[in-house]
Amino acid sequence: MTAADIARLAGVGRAAVSNWRRRHDDFPQPVGGTATSPTFSLGQIETWLRDQGKLADPPVRERVWQTLRQAAAGDVELSDVMSFAGALLLSLHADPARLRDLTGASDDRAGEALADAVRAHTDLLPASFDTAAHVPLARALAGFAGELGTADAFEFLRTRYLEHHSRRVYMTPEPVVRLMLDFPPETPRTVLDPACGTGVFLTTAQDVYTNVQELLGQEIDETTARMTAVQLALRGAPAEVRPGDSLRDDAFTGRAADLVVTNPPFNDRNWGYEELTGDPRWEYGLPPRMESELAWLQHGLAHAAPGGLVVMVVPPAVAGRRSGRRIRAELLRRGALRAVVGLPAGAVPNMAVAVSIWVLRRPAPGDPPADDVLMADVSAEPDGYHQAAIDAWRRYLDGRPQRGAATAVRIIDLLDDEVDLNPARHLPQRTAPSAGGAFTRRRARLESAAAALPKAVTALELLKQSRGGEEPAMTTIGELAKAGVLRILRVSPRIRMGEGAVPVLTLEDAARGRGPTGTAAPDEDHVRIRARDIVVSQIARRPIARVAAEDGPVLGPGLTVVRVDPSRTDPDFVAGWLRLAARGASLRSSTSSARFDVRRARLPRLALDEQAAYGEAFRRLTDLETALRAAQEAGDQVLALGLEGLGAGTLRPRP
Incomplete structure (x- = not known):
């Protein structure tokens, strides 16, 4: 496993893994790779992390991925093992009961059942591939699919494989x-x-x-x-x-x-x-x-x-x-x-x-x-x-x-x-900017945006350094939805952008924190955003979680709304933790089509007053982001108009 794999296993950043290697003499030595990209033994790393109290129970998905990696001796075999995983998951998807006894059967019986299970999908595998030799991996995959679902399980493995080959694979945005x-x-x-x-x-x-x-x-x-x-x-x-x-x-x-x-x-x-x-x-x-x-x-x-x-x-x-x-x-x-x-x-x-x-x-x-x-x-x-x-x-x-x-x-x-x-x-040639008018208006906007920055920075005094403490009990958005604390609303699959005149909030609008720029024809199934709704991106590469300030437009493609009960949960608190989860999904994803599963986002179980305190802190950080973006956009516009105006002679320097 690589340093990035270790970081995922322990739930830390890669910098923490580098620090452990430097500070701890007993940190496991590399077993392969190169000097700049070493690889380590999964068993040795798990033992060390557990001894250090940094690993109570490895996430199932990480364990399955490392089991899959260990089943392959190199990149060529890794592609074959990925094909085997796909064939097995297809078999489970088509007939979930087919491998019901896989975990309890002997290796020989499981190997026979495994060969039969993937026979319908042998076109996905090289003829020489020995399915019976991968019973442990098949058992891990069966358990993983039972927990996550076959489609989501394969999407996770596929994303990890593409990350492993990121230099050879390109996805259209x-x-x-x-x-x-x-x-x-x-x-x-x-x-x-x-x-x-x-x-x-x-x-x-x-x-x-x-x-x-x-x-x-x-x-x-x-x-x-x-x-x-x-x-x-x-x-x-x-x-x-x-x-x-x-x-x-x-x-x-x-x-x-x-x-x-x-x-x-x-x-x-x-x-x-x-x-x-x-x-x-x-x-x-x-x-x-x-x-x-x-x-x-x-x-x-x-x-x-x-x-x-x-x-x-x-x-x-x-x-x-x-x-x-x-x-x-x-x-x-x-x-x-x-x-x-x-x-x-x-x-x-x-x-x-x-x-x-x-x-x-x-x-x-x-x-x-x-x-x-x-x-x-x-x-x-x-x-x-x-x-x-x-x-x-x-x-x-x-x-x-x-x-x-x-x-x-x-x-x-x-x-x-x-x-x-x-x-x-x-196309007709664009005319030069008018003498000073547009530039003057944009400059005034830049001055206003720059004046708002100090206030946004000062507001961060609410946050203080802490040594940390006992981690609170955690829950997920999906569990809160089951309990009726919040609702998860998704965009209508029939929405046709560009038709009609109903304002639609697009993914780009949500990312830039602006009003709706899209339009669509009205539909009774469309989701209309309400004040205090949390707008979340479904695209892992676009981590967004924003609280709507007022009732507004129809929800556009690629977005989800999390609608909370304010008497039981603070919206800014939930939005902050959703954004943390979305950032994590973005770091783990190498594909433009990978989805962020809102339901699996984790957040602590806190009393409403504690949630409100955290929500205020998250909101102040969001206000800083908004102020920084406004200043940058206004600055870019002033720069472009200033250059064009000086070049066209519609702006001149003062004596």
Whole structure:
């Protein structure tokens, strides 16, 4: 086990483990790894922690993960053991009674039962894998699944595995995924992701499209494909995930989808140019050797049903490279390309440049020829780019005038020698800021925000240093919900963002502590936020827990409301402990789709007056955060307007 594993086992930070190694001569010595990343024996570490009084009873999940790690001699075997765990959990999910006697049977009988149990899922395992040798792990997994549920148990193991291989795995950020899935005007019946990775598009599509009938995915890494298949199966999704290279070995030849959505690998020089020269998918021209993105776009179109959409993340260079201009021109002439939307820098964090989303539509028989393309640049709206992009797209579909940084460009105007499809090139130039007006208003806002900071800092005098004491008895949010102390309310699965005029609090709104920016059509199942409700993020990577100041909007996707009885529990107290739990979930998660389980958040059992004291302290820390964010945002705006004004001559320095 690594130092991070030890920290999780003891419930401390990694710095504490480093201190123990330096200060205690009897701390176990490494048994493997490297000088900078040593590994230790689980048994020795548990014995040492228990002798030091730092480990009363190791968490079940940590014990199961370490048992799984010990069952594998290396990374290759770890992937096989993960596949075994997935096959076993699928078997338990399909027939919970099948392994009822696993814990009590002898090793030989358990081994026989285990082989039978996973036989239905042997396609997930190498043929040489010896199931009988992993009876202890199977018993641990069966107990773990009984406590947590098969889907949550596998999600925990999958998240840990991805953390272990974080440099080899990349997940598209959830806000970008949600945006791309909002482009279809109607719910697609079949969704295909030909480079599905960990399955974030497919799992989110299951959440967003309530009537989806088929989820198809292909992933070049066999282990990742197996894990994605298990994850979707345990969620009850109508999914089919195949391993393999989609361009070289298409697993879904001849099958059509209403929506093809993906974030494919970029700048891949080894995409198969030599082997695929005469491939029938290249309807719009043979992709150049250096233009793998144009191969992926045409692969998507080849799988789109007539009238179906292809929504793909594309680097900006694809819009203007000379080598790809003939294919770009053909996509325009035949009416396949419908929109190019430029995203803000950082929307996809692993890219050094601001990427675009290309929306293509496979022409259906009898379609009138397209005569224009939507060009939208939402890069100037890092907080509201989702709403701006979808608003521009729906205006384009409805034939309404555009507003903001979006316009419909005639195809004939794009078919020049360059066929440049960068949106910024086709949008009207923005005018220089007015002389001093906007700058003066933003400067006043910055002065006000800066003046509020000292008060927020002074308020922290309420907190005093303590040596600690006896830990109080703990409970969970789920236990309090069962006792009727609070309620947990989740967003309606039928909510359709961008439709109607009902204000909706989005995940980004909650993260930034601002009012609602989204809209939706009214629905009797929508959750309306009330004063003193606690708004919590369901996304582990976005740790949020805020107390609503007043009755407000509808709850948006990715959020949960915890509604307390103020006569029995202090809302600020509960919000503080929820935020601590959410931060912990964020540190443990390496995937953008991992969920924070509100019900398992722990908090101490305290009298109401003690809760109120803690709630006041949590509230003062939240006030400081709000003041710091307001000052930073106002400062960023003053900086941008000041630079633009000086450059345009609308601001001058005083003599």
